[in-house]
Amino acid sequence: MKLTIHEVAQCLRLPVSTVERWIRQGRIPIQKAENGYLFNESTLEKWAAMYKLPFSIPEKVNTVPQQAKMENLLPSMKRGGLLYDIKGGDVETVLKNAVENIHYLSTTIKEILYTNLLEREQLTSTGIGKGVAIPHPHDPLEDMIKNSIISTCFLEKPIDFNAVDGQPVFVMFILLSPSTKIHLHLLSRLSFCIRENAFVEFLKTTPDSTAFFSNIVDFENRLKKGEHH
Amino acid sequence: MKKTRILTSWRYPGNWPFFRFDDRLLLILMAAIVGNFSGLASVALNRSLVMMSEWLHHFRHDWWVFVLPAVGAALSSLFLEKVVKEGAGHGVPEVIYSVSRYGGLLRFRSSFSRLISSCLTIGSGGSAGPEAPVVISGAAIGSNIAKYFSLNDRQRVTLVGCGAAGAISSIFNAPIAGMVFAIEVIVGEWKSVNIVPIAIASVAGTEISRILQGNQIPFSHHLFNIDLLNIFASIGLAVLSAAAAILLTRMLRSMHTVSHKVSAPIWIRAAMGGCAVGVIGLFLPVVLGEGYHTVKILIEGEYGQVLAVVALASFAKIAATALTLGWGGSGGIFAPCLVIGSLIGVTYHHLLSLLWPSVSWVNEGYYALLGMAGLISGMLQAPLTGIFLIIEITGGWEVILPLIMVSAVTTTLCHYFEPASYYLKDLVEHGHLLRPGTDARVLSDLNVTELIEKDCIIVNQSMLLRDFITIIKKSHRNYFPVEDDQTGNFLGIIHLDDIRPYLFDPVMYDAVFLGQIMNTQVEVVHPDDDLLDVVRKMDMKGLFSMPVVINNRFLGLISKATILDQYRKELMVQTTH
Numbered sequence: 001m002k003l004t005i006h007e008v009a010q011c012l013r014l015p016v017s018t019v020e021r022w023i024r025q026g027r028i029p030i031q032k033a034e035n036g037y038l039f040n041e042s043t044l045e046k047w048a049a050m051y052k053l054p055f056s057i058p059e060k061v062n063t064v065p066q067q068a069k070m071e072n073l074l075p076s077m078k079r080g081g082l083l084y085d086i087k088g089g090d091v092e093t094v095l096k097n098a099v100e101n102i103h104y105l106s107t108t109i110k111e112i113l114y115t116n117l118l119e120r121e122q123l124t125s126t127g128i129g130k131g132v133a134i135p136h137p138h139d140p141l142e143d144m145i146k147n148s149i150i151s152t153c154f155l156e157k158p159i160d161f162n163a164v165d166g167q168p169v170f171v172m173f174i175l176l177s178p179s180t181k182i183h184l185h186l187l188s189r190l191s192f193c194i195r196e197n198a199f200v201e202f203l204k205t206t207p208d209s210t211a212f213f214s215n216i217v218d219f220e221n222r223l224k225k226g227e228h229h
Numbered sequence: 230m231k232k233t234r235i236l237t238s239w240r241y242p243g244n245w246p247f248f249r250f251d252d253r254l255l256l257i258l259m260a261a262i263v264g265n266f267s268g269l270a271s272v273a274l275n276r277s278l279v280m281m282s283e284w285l286h287h288f289r290h291d292w293w294v295f296v297l298p299a300v301g302a303a304l305s306s307l308f309l310e311k312v313v314k315e316g317a318g319h320g321v322p323e324v325i326y327s328v329s330r331y332g333g334l335l336r337f338r339s340s341f342s343r344l345i346s347s348c349l350t351i352g353s354g355g356s357a358g359p360e361a362p363v364v365i366s367g368a369a370i371g372s373n374i375a376k377y378f379s380l381n382d383r384q385r386v387t388l389v390g391c392g393a394a395g396a397i398s399s400i401f402n403a404p405i406a407g408m409v410f411a412i413e414v415i416v417g418e419w420k421s422v423n424i425v426p427i428a429i430a431s432v433a434g435t436e437i438s439r440i441l442q443g444n445q446i447p448f449s450h451h452l453f454n455i456d457l458l459n460i461f462a463s464i465g466l467a468v469l470s471a472a473a474a475i476l477l478t479r480m481l482r483s484m485h486t487v488s489h490k491v492s493a494p495i496w497i498r499a500a501m502g503g504c505a506v507g508v509i510g511l512f513l514p515v516v517l518g519e520g521y522h523t524v525k526i527l528i529e530g531e532y533g534q535v536l537a538v539v540a541l542a543s544f545a546k547i548a549a550t551a552l553t554l555g556w557g558g559s560g561g562i563f564a565p566c567l568v569i570g571s572l573i574g575v576t577y578h579h580l581l582s583l584l585w586p587s588v589s590w591v592n593e594g595y596y597a598l599l600g601m602a603g604l605i606s607g608m609l610q611a612p613l614t615g616i617f618l619i620i621e622i623t624g625g626w627e628v629i630l631p632l633i634m635v636s637a638v639t640t641t642l643c644h645y646f647e648p649a650s651y652y653l654k655d656l657v658e659h660g661h662l663l664r665p666g667t668d669a670r671v672l673s674d675l676n677v678t679e680l681i682e683k684d685c686i687i688v689n690q691s692m693l694l695r696d697f698i699t700i701i702k703k704s705h706r707n708y709f710p711v712e713d714d715q716t717g718n719f720l721g722i723i724h725l726d727d728i729r730p731y732l733f734d735p736v737m738y739d740a741v742f743l744g745q746i747m748n749t750q751v752e753v754v755h756p757d758d759d760l761l762d763v764v765r766k767m768d769m770k771g772l773f774s775m776p777v778v779i780n781n782r783f784l785g786l787i788s789k790a791t792i793l794d795q796y797r798k799e800l801m802v803q804t805t806h
Contacts, residue, residue: 018679026381031244
């Protein structure tokens, strides 16, 4: 591959103007010719090693998809599904029953997840108020899941979740993500929805999946608009 | 198409595949060419000086002879001022300045202008040396050959050093002195990449002069029989020659200041200085001209004058040199230094014989020789140049031990009183002396535009704090430049640290405009600013970032983190071998 002078500058992590000055001053083995620059890539690499300068071709291919990987709420919620009538009178039982019903996960993961969720609840409650809880493991389940999952669990009857505002919880969003970054991304989007009282009222009606997802799509659109603003 | 490329490619030897990564052979080749040309230049000056003095010899006994130096100095200053439009002075600081700042770029006319002007000054009897003029000529020849072959700055600087080395080698028939002078004084960088071509140029320059003028030691002398007592006595001489060197430096400078207070055209001033020299020359002819002949006599110990006359002659030579160079004549201080040094040496010998007549002191030539080394080392503050020059021009290897001692002591003593040598003083005062690998050099090579970071989000002053918060979410910087939304003028900057309290107070979100919370009293940087000043300003005010603004437009930020990153890379490239 033949590099341009701009790419050489990128390889050295330097502005182009510095590379041009070095060429003029004769500090770098590149010659200026009538039509462009003359240099040999391997000599350049040797030269950089001699002067202990960083020289590597920037990885353009890798950087782009990583940003696209950040999924929004909808795919995670579809993967996690909606669970109705979760039974139980206390936090442990409710979580146990909810985890049992997430079909996306294998049995081993379910067990680990359950203990993780309980550990997290012991630190401080995930009941964030308005009757909503977002149980999640303290550390992301890095190796166990590939994609993030949000399971929306409607409880049979509201239970005391030790929430911040003391209100009994009637709906839980179990949030699982492969990395902390994705976790924070989804958590911030989810809390944007819950901040709106109309959405909480809507949740109280125990909606079916079609109505629920179309509501989420609305939120996603609004968030997108906000970002572009 | 192909044919023209072959025809023109010989002018771009740096682009030949063979020289592209390693240009050492190319530089050696070029150095030989440059050494030959600069050697020729110094032979030419030497010959014309001899011709001038032979021609003017007939008038030596006329009563009006004292106006000769005046005419010569006036003509030389007129030539420099009106014909070639170059400044007066001897030229070595100009060469060092161009090496420091402009990669050794010198004008083509510099390769002959000082030759002609110094020939007029010295030939007519002005007290100055032909060495500095040949140094600038040689350097200009090197620079222009480099330019012709489209070589880069580093190669050009080396060739400038080669030119200087070839010139000094040729004029003194002293290859090592030429080499050491070029490296110690002109280039200031002891790297093999410089040393090898400069050595080759010295060889070429010396060879040219040997072919054209014969191989002879300029100031040969009788063998000395030196005992320990004489070696110790030379320390006293070192002190004396240090005093003379300091006196000469101070006199040169004060004459310069005095002459600039005289409101007369520059050539009249030069004539006044020359006239004064001529008057001194009426009584003490030793002060006239470059004085090689005087040195010869002194070294051979045949000057046969009493202490008072020799001492007076030393002072007279110092005064004459200051009058010639300080008032606008053209020439260098090398040769006057040799004359003053040998006079001081002889004076010291007379003093010793007067105080301890029973001790058998060595011939006065020995002290003359050491005095020369002392003066050169003290004036140039380049001990190696002093040592090698004197050894080579006198062939006096047997005096090397006291010689080294005198050079070392004189250099050190002079350094106490004059921290920068005569050549470097002005450059240091104006911050123009930038030796490679120093902090000042790195900062002067880097410029503001290379350090600008442009990934700032620009906001305008009528934006609400609420909207600004969504911008903060997206940004990964702590600084936000504020522009006027109508004119686009830079108004001020918002630093997150300054507005942190408001960020967590939702009541403020819709009540505060950015125009109210921005900082308008910011220090800004212009893209053409010297980085040294920028860094100094940052240090003084404790800033980490400064906005770069041109014509009221915001261009980007400059921050200490980027400066450190680039500074390190620049330093590595400049200093690693």
